[in-house]
Amino acid sequence: MIQPIYLDYNGTTPHDPEVVAAMRPFLETEFGNPSSSHLYGIKPKQAVEAARRQVAGLLGCAPQEVLFTSGGTESNNHAIKGMARALKAKGRHIVTSAFEHPAVLEVCQALESEGFETTRVAVDGEGMLDPAAVAQAIRPDTILISIMHANNEVGTIQPIAEIAALAKARGIAMHTDAAQSLGKIPVDVNTLGVDLLSVAGHKLYAPKGIGALYVRQGLRPEKFCHGAGQEKGWRAGTENVLEIVGLGKACEIAGRDLAANAAHFQAMRDRLHQGLVSRLADVRLNGHPERRLPNTVSLAFKDLEANRLLEEIGLAIAASAGAACHADTVTLSHVLQAMAVPVAWAKGTLRFSTGRYTTAPEIDRAVAVVVQAAEHLRQSE
Numbered sequence: 001m002i003q004p005i006y007l008d009y010n011g012t013t014p015h016d017p018e019v020v021a022a023m024r025p026f027l028e029t030e031f032g033n034p035s036s037s038h039l040y041g042i043k044p045k046q047a048v049e050a051a052r053r054q055v056a057g058l059l060g061c062a063p064q065e066v067l068f069t070s071g072g073t074e075s076n077n078h079a080i081k082g083m084a085r086a087l088k089a090k091g092r093h094i095v096t097s098a099f100e101h102p103a104v105l106e107v108c109q110a111l112e113s114e115g116f117e118t119t120r121v122a123v124d125g126e127g128m129l130d131p132a133a134v135a136q137a138i139r140p141d142t143i144l145i146s147i148m149h150a151n152n153e154v155g156t157i158q159p160i161a162e163i164a165a166l167a168k169a170r171g172i173a174m175h176t177d178a179a180q181s182l183g184k185i186p187v188d189v190n191t192l193g194v195d196l197l198s199v200a201g202h203k204l205y206a207p208k209g210i211g212a213l214y215v216r217q218g219l220r221p222e223k224f225c226h227g228a229g230q231e232k233g234w235r236a237g238t239e240n241v242l243e244i245v246g247l248g249k250a251c252e253i254a255g256r257d258l259a260a261n262a263a264h265f266q267a268m269r270d271r272l273h274q275g276l277v278s279r280l281a282d283v284r285l286n287g288h289p290e291r292r293l294p295n296t297v298s299l300a301f302k303d304l305e306a307n308r309l310l311e312e313i314g315l316a317i318a319a320s321a322g323a324a325c326h327a328d329t330v331t332l333s334h335v336l337q338a339m340a341v342p343v344a345w346a347k348g349t350l351r352f353s354t355g356r357y358t359t360a361p362e363i364d365r366a367v368a369v370v371v372q373a374a375e376h377l378r379q380s381e
């Protein structure tokens with residue numbers, strides 16, 4: 001069977017062969033526990049610390065500021081809950097945006113049951129956050145601002161450095177979820193000015209179930225997982241050496257090849273976008289035309305239903321829907337809702353995200369398939 005063309009790199013990425021090669025010894029022979037003082041523990045321990053340096057190299061921070069986690073969700077939980085609980089004597093107010101990933105929004109909601117309050121700042125119709133709106137949301141008891149670097153659905157890149165400067169001037173901790181931006185655009189914790197930053201390995205050609213959290217030196221989020229002393233005692237549990245090694249290699253590659261990769265992602269994305277808008281009427285972009293990840297294009301096909309479109313193209317293309325339509329009801333993603341995309345457009349939204357292995361012939365085939373499916377559905381209405 002021919003595999004569908006993969007255009008869902010924001011969903012997850014395949015493993016880079018260099019990542020697989022780096023991991024292989026730790027799958028096959030190097031089974032030791034990094035905490036062991038005998039010979040078996042030495043290589044795993046060295047590998048974990050080498051990976052920490054690789055992640056730090058990509059983020060522009062010190063290795064001791066990198067904590068390994070199980071992925072983007074855990075990193076966000078650790079950053080937000082950990083800081084909120086550590087700072088609760090100072091205040092109980094958190095500022096975030098309305099279109100964060102659930103791994104931020106749900107965490108804030110959970111904290112509300114512990115007596116914290118959250119302000120979810122609105123985004124505009126292009127999926128951009130205005131730093132002035134964030135400034136307005138800040139209160140004397142605000143302890144944390146958490147704003148995603150780039151949105152997973154529409155790819156918009158938020159003005160994190162400006163928002164972080166606001167936070168710093170007021171002594172507020174600043175977290176950003178960089179799960180989607182890392183490896184696609186430059187991500188440097190000092191340029192961004194953030195105090196905490198979340199990393200998700202599987203968006204970066206490393207395996208699923210591994211991630212990292214940058215915590216600026218001197219900050220003390222509450223312990224996330226109690227147990228033995230791994231990860232400075234903040235996140236106890238024997239290290240996932242195999243995947244930590246994979247994440248380290250993935251970060252090294254992401255930094256090394258960033259410019260070439262971004263140019264390729266963008267060329268493929270724009271070829272797809274141009275191909276579709278030049279051949280189909282009533283297709284428009286969700287999100288900002290420029291301030292957007294180079295690999296992401298969220299397209300609204302007016303008056304079509306995203307799940308029907310996905311069904312039509314499903315054997316040929318792997319993409320994702322921005323809305324779910326059932327009988328008479330339409331459930332729009334919270335991102336499109338936050339952007340107030342009109343229902344007639346939003347309900348027919350598909351997200352395409354390109355990556356390292358996307359090819360021009362694949363894109364041309366994808367354009368032909370989507371055009372045919374959209375025309376077919378429009379004719380049958």
Ligand SMILES: Cc1ncc(COP(=O)(O)O)c(C=O)c1O
Nearest residue numbers: 071072073101103152179180200
């Ligand atoms: C912006 C963003 N944050 C967090 C996550 C969650 O990361 P993980 O799947 O590693 O838990 C994702 C994954 O879709 C994401 O896109």
